[in-house]
Amino acid sequence: EVAWAQTADQAWIRGRGAHDPVDARVRALGPDPLEQRAADELERGASGIALASGADSQKKAQIVVGTLEELRNAYPALRLPDHLVADGFWLGSSIQQGNRLIAIAGSDSRGALYGAFDLLRSAAMHRDLRSMSLAESPAMPIRWVDEWDNADGSVERGYAGRSIFFDGGHVRADLKPVSEYARLLASVGINGCNINNVNNAAVFLEPQMLKEVARIADAMRPWGVRVGLSVDIASPQKIGGLKTYDPVDPEVIGWWKRKVDEVYAAIPDLAGFTVKADSEGQPGPASYGRTPADAANVLANALAPHGGVVLYRAFVYNHHLDWNDAKADRARAAYDIFHPLDGKFAPNVIVQVKEGPIDFQTQEPVSPLFAGLEKTNQAMELQITQEYLGQQRHLVYIAPMWKWVLDFDLRAQNRTTPVKEIIAGKTFDRPLGGMVGVASVGQNGWLGSPLALANLYAFGRLAWEPNLTVEQIAEEWTRQTLGNDPEVVRTVTAMLMQSWPAYLHYTGPLGMQTLTDITGSHYGPNIEASENNGWGQWHRADHEAVGMDRSVATGTGYAGQYPPELARKYEDAKTTPDELLTFFHHVPYTWKLLDGKTVIQYIYDSHYQGAEEAARLGQEWKTLEGKIDPQIYNEMHKRLEYQAGHAFVWRDAIVQYFLKLSGIPDEKGRAGHY
């Protein structure tokens, strides 16, 4: 399939130069490649910036970009801030000798580049730049995307075609898409990209592959994006020829040290390693009775002299659980394993925690582990690629769900501790932390669907500033991608905002998770696929009741992993919020929700409502015909038509299933009449 868009210009960095020409000169103060990139970008958008800053065609405007120090030397009269945080920037607009001067000062060259993109964003948003003087800095240092690309060019859970990085066991000859991707990432402040699948990672540490990966690092470096690698903890044995990979074995420790030195000889600014171990068949320290801290620290010690970090994933669980054991619970695993290790990780280890305790479902409770690690750096992992959320064939703007997690107050130590502050390192005073988004982009328009790019955009914006509203982010994306026509902006922003609730309604509500084909494609309705197997994504629906009892008193005890205030709330079905009810409790279909409906009637109503909402998305889109780029219009039109149909399939599958199982009719008489 031909890519509908494969340049960053066709994502959200577009629509430049639409203004009448204004005489604006752009100057980078230093020779650094990032500053040069910043100047190139500003050049493209110069006229827009000049106009928004009040310059007219009679007057010249000058745009200068550099580091704080360079600005101070070149323009002693400018009132610059004394200091800027790493990756941060200052933007100022003033009249100098009768002409407009727009100045961008970065803490370093990366900050300068981010400042340039921010200025362009403001101009695209038609913000008034005349009296601008603002300083910005990122909320958290780790702002990475993960790609689950395999060396053969396939992409695990990728829904946009083949890899932009690899093919046939090698790095691709043409890395233009990789540098365009880095440009896109830089435009929203993302500073790291872990390029290979967490499964099948061993081959990436082979000497030949490292040389090839160095080319990827070269392509991304001018955009301030550092490359990271997923590594296999059994590498000393798999590719190193050792008899063991026991992380405390001196030979193994020596092997990692030498290997890491070799890696940095090829890629001197590698960001670090990502590790999936003891999980879904991946080898790990448990084989030797060692802990994740033992494994993480060996890597961390080898990486430390080079300035690299280890992102050790907390996604560790047993996927051969006994379905008949009412106490078995996959949701408990991350906390049970990692909480006892708090304080045992090296300073350059970051434990990477999925946002919920299961696996990127439509809606899950927030992982209790965020509150369970006070002496350990943490990052939140979320998914940009829509594995369980319609695989880019459905429109789902996920940012509202991420925002719900970021704002969620876990009440650790009985005080206000929203997740966004924990992962930023503020709550427990940690030096490192951040957000990691699994993007799994491909050659087909990055994410396959034009509007799905709003998720990549939102991820970067939230990692930079989690206090932004998701409406504002949706609007920013829409204006930059589709133009400033108020009708278009209003319609698309509203569609994005409606899309996750709609998907939630026609798939799995009340904390039941996605109700999809859990053991296979993770696509389409398959309610029974969750049950009778060891994967632990159970909903335990039977003739009387639905949900999993995770209370301490009678269930798996998972509710007890939360700090006291939440543990009390989730312990009792009567105080558990409706949207998570069946995640925590096995409740009869006749149970009255806090909103007054019975559980069964809510299942019926929400699915009819969700299917209608999905159909409405398609109708709203149709009002945009002729008002936006026709290629994007057509791509989305066919997807939204399909989505409306598939939402009916979802609705009917789930409604019929619960009707048969419960024997309780729909009080509105819809279900069962075909």
Ligand code: GCU
């Ligand atoms: C999900 C996904 C896998 C992936 C895993 C992970 O289970 O389906 O493909 O490997 O998450 O996050 O490691």
